[in-house]
Amino acid sequence: xxxxxxxxxxxxxxxxxxxxxxxxxxxxPNVGKTDELLNLLKxxxxxxxxxxxxxxxxxxxxxxARDTLEIAAQCAIHKGDIPAFERxxxxxxxxxxxxxxxxxxxxxxxxxxxxxLLCLLSQNRLAEFHTELELLSPKVIQTxxxxxxxxxxxxxxxxxxxxxxxxxxGNVPSPLxxxxxxxxxxxxxxxxxxxxxxxxRQVSLNEAAxxxxxxxxxxxxxxxxxxxxxxxxxKSFHFADNQIKHENEHVxxxxxxxxxxxxxxxxxxxx
Numbered sequence: 001x002x003x004x005x006x007x008x009x010x011x012x013x014x015x016x017x018x019x020x021x022x023x024x025x026x027x028x029p030n031v032g033k034t035d036e037l038l039n040l041l042k043x044x045x046x047x048x049x050x051x052x053x054x055x056x057x058x059x060x061x062x063x064x065a066r067d068t069l070e071i072a073a074q075c076a077i078h079k080g081d082i083p084a085f086e087r088x089x090x091x092x093x094x095x096x097x098x099x100x101x102x103x104x105x106x107x108x109x110x111x112x113x114x115x116x117l118l119c120l121l122s123q124n125r126l127a128e129f130h131t132e133l134e135l136l137s138p139k140v141i142q143t144x145x146x147x148x149x150x151x152x153x154x155x156x157x158x159x160x161x162x163x164x165x166x167x168x169x170g171n172v173p174s175p176l177x178x179x180x181x182x183x184x185x186x187x188x189x190x191x192x193x194x195x196x197x198x199x200x201r202q203v204s205l206n207e208a209a210x211x212x213x214x215x216x217x218x219x220x221x222x223x224x225x226x227x228x229x230x231x232x233x234x235k236s237f238h239f240a241d242n243q244i245k246h247e248n249e250h251v252x253x254x255x256x257x258x259x260x261x262x263x264x265x266x267x268x269x270x271x
Contacts, residue, residue, distance in 0.1 A: 031079060123187075197229070
């Protein structure tokens with residue numbers, strides 16, 4: 001790629017980049033127009049050699065490419081497109097970890113790295129979660145709010161402190177975290193529901209809602225439907241297929257479910 005060609009592509013990219021920032025900066029963002037501009041810019045970046053490489057010394061192009069990818073990652077969350085978010089993060093990592101001395105640090109760096117950690121945690125990809133953490137300094141892990149949030153959540157999960165995980169949804173460091181928090185909470189609810197039906201013969205409607213941290217009857221109905229639970233005339237869910245016999249019927253269902261989930265997580269760590 002000649003410098004003349006790169007300069008020509010850069011001149012073509014700059015007005016598109018400015019339009020991208022305008023559309024993304026609207027309240028709310030114009031996601032459709034943003035997505036259209038992102039596709040145009042990504043093609044230009046590939047053609048113009050704006051992505052990191054040993055031969056690319058043009059920091060202007062690198063800066064625009066990084067900023068564009070950061071918008072792409074955030075736009076993907078607005079659309080609920082996890083694969084697109086993961087692709088953007090994969091392309092951003094060289095900017096964050098290999099080019100630290102060539103272009104100024106982005107103010108969005110730790111926001112997006114924290115979102116990536118939460119994305120992995122929400123999908124129970126714990127090995128990858130810890131691999132990503134190893135790229136960060138202990139100081140950043142301990143002090144940066146975007147990184148501390150998913151790290152604390154992972155600790156709560158390992159402890160079985162699910163109430164703290166649910167409370168953490170109301171204390172996210174950025175509204176963008178809510179998307180992955182909802183996925184994580186739904187995953188936890190499914191685990192609790194599975195353990196509850198295997199651990200208890202019947203659970204009242206109100207008790208099931210409490211154990212699953214639900215206030216919305218429609219959400220409880222959806223979980224019941226997904227798990228094949230049927231509400232009986234006594235306003236309880238009866239788990240007819242439960243083969244586990246409990247001699248002590250007064251053991252709380254949430255205590256049993258928590259113990260089983262914790263055991264499963266401990267086995268996962270050992271493996």
